[in-house]
Amino acid sequence: MLDFFSRGGKGKPDPLANAESAKTHAEALKQEFGSAAHDKAAELLSALNAPSLELSADMLEAVLTLNQETQPLHDGLCVQYLMNARMPKVLESQLRGQILNYGKQFTEFYQYALPVVADSPNGVKIVGLLPLVLARILYYLTEYARWQYIRNFQPDEVFWLNVNQLYRLAEQRGLDSRPVFLFGEKSAATTVQDQYLALQMLAQLGNGNFSVKQINFAYQLLGLLSNRMTLSKQSGPEASFAVLLNESRPAARVDLVTAGEWARYWNTAELVEMLHNWAIMIEAGRVPTELKRLIEPGIDAALLRVLTREWAVKPVLFARAERQAVSDRQVEVAHRLTMLHKLVRRPDEELGQSPRGGDRDSYEDAANIRIYGFVTSRKRDKSVTPQPAISGLSLSGETVEPAPTQDFPKWALENISQSGLGVSLDVMGNEWVALGGLIGYRDAGADSWNLGIIRRIKRTSRERIYLGIETLTTRPLAASLRPTDTRLIDPTLPPDQVWLAGHISVFMPYRRGDKLINALILPVSLYMLGKQFYMTARGKHFQIALGKVLEKGSDWCMVEVELVQALEKLPVVL
Secondary structure, eight states: OOOOSOOOOOOOOGGGSSHHHHHHHHHHHHHHHGGGHHHHHHHHHHHHOOTTOOOOHHHHHHHHHHHHHHHHHHHHHHHHHHHOTTOOHHHHHHHHHHHHHHHHHHHHHHGGGTTOOSSSHHHHHHHHHHHHHHHHHHHHHHHHHHHHHHTTOOOOHHHHHHHHHHHHHHHHTTOTTOOEEBTBTTSOEEOHHHHHHHHHHHHTTTTSOSOHHHHHHHHHHHHHHGGGOOOBSSOOTTOOEEEETTSSSOOEEGGGSOOSTTEEEEOOHHHHHHHHHHHHHHHTTOOOGGGTTTOOTTOSHHHHHHHHHHTOSSOOOOOOOOOEEOOSOEEEEEESHHHHHHHHHHHHHHTTOOTTGGGHHHHHHHHHHHHHSSOOHHHHHHHSOOOOOBTTBOTTSOBOOOOOOOOOOEEEEEEEOSSEEEEEEESTTOTTOOTTOEEEEEETTOSOOEEEEEEEEEESSSSEEEEEEEEEESOOEEEEEEESSOSOOOTTSOGGGEETTEEEEEEEEEEETTEEEEEEEEEGGGOOTTOEEEEEETTEEEEEEEEEEEEEOSSEEEEEEEEEEEESSOOOOO
């Protein structure tokens, strides 16, 4: 018997006397507990599971029915988890525990049916249900793997050994290709082989380069497309991936798997062709009918192109910068746009370089007039950058204390390359780290900051994670943005979002392919394609227009910038 989970105690089997009683019990649970009926079903299975359980065909049918009746509640919990990325950690842990426990209890129960043979009427009936039982076990194991990848973990060797043995059992008993309706006839027919291939293809995306939404989208896609692939015992030039059923590891490219009796092969040409066609349709502005329920913000043709590459018939080779290992070095790290803007502009301020240049007084007054309608000392403090202290004195002659030195988190530098760096860090204290996150980093003790984006997250242990960071720029410039079509910005904005009487932003050169372009990082709430702003950076003034989005975070975006005109001074709109 496969040992995926620990066993619970024995409970009352009355609600599971047969399929009809199970359906009645499920309806009663829904009426009494609502969505909590999901947990009640899992509790019932937990109390039932025991080594001494004597399985009957009626009991198995009852559990299959209870599973089918409560599965919509389970799906609802999964959607709730995926749609609330910023939920508190305690709530996230609780919700994830509910989801995994449900699959655990049903998977554990279904294992009692695996050793049964058709040597009696009861055994014949159970064996007839085995294709559905095996398909559901693999469905919940795939779901378990999905949550592992979402949290940047990797399923362990025991998991893969059990998965491969499970398919090996289905194949030996001739049950791997029998069509079943996983949760009723409303769903499309599937097979044990389809479920197994979906899990193996999902494993190819466990490299830490995909966000939660992207992994979930790939998971849903595989539910649609896994039947486009077929396992074969024979290798050949058309084989794309292979797996060894007697080993404790997932599938890999054919050239990485040793041929043998337990090797199984499959080709991804039909799957990739579907993805390619769908990408073309989305790029043309049409959403394929099959994907309408799956498409959401962040899911686009570009992701389909990436999946096409990951699941390609043959490995796609692309050049990457050579990594050089580094030891005994650390980098200081900061995050959040407001903090990064302060750090980027700090060296100029400490050197006493006025970003306003020669029009200091007129610009200062004009800025306050445009924002507030009149000048007061109280409002001036909120909108004007404080002047730097020189030799312990402010510019007004008053003695001031030097700014306290700020301590930044330090991450261990593992390697560097022309395009970025790899770092390792503790999980504790770095819960904010997420794929696609914008960060600033510098060598410990250095003055200038670089900007980068987290491109890869991989947990090397429960306490440590590895990050791959792409460098956006080593020369960021603090900038201030003021709309050209209005004389006011929101006066209720927090002070750290305002600089030089405008919105904070960071201007930088950005290399895209072989071309160097101008880019701007700004609050996402300001973005509108083609919108124009007056931008001030290093005492220079420009009128700019926003181009297309290059990168996007939860509260920031990076966009192309088109220069409309250079300005001698900022226009004053009264």
